[in-house]
Amino acid sequence: MYDAIIIGSGPAGLSTALNLQIHEKSFVWFGSRDMSDKIKKAQMIDNYPGLPGIGGQELLSRFDEHRARMGITITEKTVTNIMPVSGHYMVLADNEMYEAKTLALCMGVVNAKPLAGEEEFLGRGVSYCATCDGNFYRGKKIAVYCNAAKYEHEVEFLADLAEEVFFFPAYPKAGVQRENVRVSTDYPVKIEGSLKVTTLTLRSGEVLAIDGFFILRNAIAPTTLLKKLAVEDGHIVVNRRMETNLPGCYAAGDCTGRPYQYAKAVGEGNVAAHSIIEYLDKK
Numbered sequence: 647m648y649d650a651i652i653i654g655s656g657p658a659g660l661s662t663a664l665n666l667q668i669h670e671k672s673f674v675w676f677g678s679r680d681m682s683d684k685i686k687k688a689q690m691i692d693n694y695p696g697l698p699g700i701g702g703q704e705l706l707s708r709f710d711e712h713r714a715r716m717g718i719t720i721t722e723k724t725v726t727n728i729m730p731v732s733g734h735y736m737v738l739a740d741n742e743m744y745e746a747k748t749l750a751l752c753m754g755v756v757n758a759k760p761l762a763g764e765e766e767f768l769g770r771g772v773s774y775c776a777t778c779d780g781n782f783y784r785g786k787k788i789a790v791y792c793n794a795a796k797y798e799h800e801v802e803f804l805a806d807l808a809e810e811v812f813f814f815p816a817y818p819k820a821g822v823q824r825e826n827v828r829v830s831t832d833y834p835v836k837i838e839g840s841l842k843v844t845t846l847t848l849r850s851g852e853v854l855a856i857d858g859f860f861i862l863r864n865a866i867a868p869t870t871l872l873k874k875l876a877v878e879d880g881h882i883v884v885n886r887r888m889e890t891n892l893p894g895c896y897a898a899g900d901c902t903g904r905p906y907q908y909a910k911a912v913g914e915g916n917v918a919a920h921s922i923i924e925y926l927d928k929k
């Protein structure tokens with residue numbers, strides 16, 4: 647069992663990881679090898695101390711160099727479920743279970759509101775994980791919503807299994823070209839069914855008959871991941887020690903609220919790591 651699991655590879659996750667590494671705690675850090683799109687996309691950053699006028703790409707390279715120099719690796723997996731179990735946490739990442747005594751939630755902010763029916767049908771036809779649930783849809787009709795091209799390999803994996811795939815990329819120039827994949831520029835708005843999902847309504851009014859709906863987003867709402875987590879206006883509630891309402895569970899960065907800034911994310915990641923170290927030492 648790890649001392650900690652860090653979820654999210656932006657500045658908050660990096661700061662948490664650096665401090666846990668310095669204090670020789672064992673941890674696994676989930677996120678993207680590219681760390682965070684929000685760093686890469688910034689044209690020029692003028693409010694990060696010591697690095698005036700730095701470009702996002704350059705800041706990303708500096709962060710990544712720091713990570714590598716400290717011998718820290720990012721496990722490129724998306725966490726889709728967290729379960730508290732007798733004093734520790736079980737975390738499901740791309741169909742594999744990991745366990746840790748503490749959690750650092752550094753997932754950034756989720757801009758997208760869940761689709762109508764998404765939470766109601768999660769586990770009953772709605773899935774966030776192609777690897778975990780793809781096999782249930784062999785020879786069936788499915789829809790896939792995807793908000794980043796980096797998930798297209800998962801769409802292709804699903805296309806190998808399903809009979810027909812309605813594909814909704816939320817970005818230009820989708821790269822999936824398969825006979826059984828219908829790429830659409832329409833937008834899914836409502837998931838319906840009874841025991842399981844049966845239909846998906848699109849913005850145009852078209853209604854698709856489907857057996858399952860995969861939502862491949864680079865962020866999942868905190869309460870969807872961890873049911874009993876206290877959230878206010880979409881942000882995780884924390885105190886000054888970055889403690890959430892759940893023992894051993896800490897949060898840092900944009901996911902705890904405004905202002906959405908690198909320096910705040912890094913500072914909160916630092917505090918979260920120190921609180922984790924104190925919690926582990928007391929245990």
Ligand SMILES: Cc1cc2nc3c(=O)[nH]c(=O)nc-3n(C[C@H](O)[C@H](O)[C@H](O)COP(=O)(O)OP(=O)(O)OC[C@H]3O[C@@H](n4cnc5c(N)ncnc54)[C@H](O)[C@@H]3O)c2cc1C
Pocket residue numbers: 653654655656657658659676677678681682683684685687688689690691692693694723724725726752753754755864865866898899900901905906907908909911
């Ligand atoms: C265009 C742009 C310009 C900006 N300019 C500035 C600026 O000049 N100055 C400034 O201070 N701030 C700026 N910001 C804001 C800054 O980017 C954010 O405040 C900062 O990136 C937040 O860091 P974070 O670690 O909290 O989250 P993020 O950077 O959002 O990182 C979170 C990471 O976690 C991953 N993740 C989420 N859920 C999961 C999961 N379930 N499993 C695995 N991984 C997951 C995400 O994919 C992402 O990679 C800018 C943002 C944008 C978009």
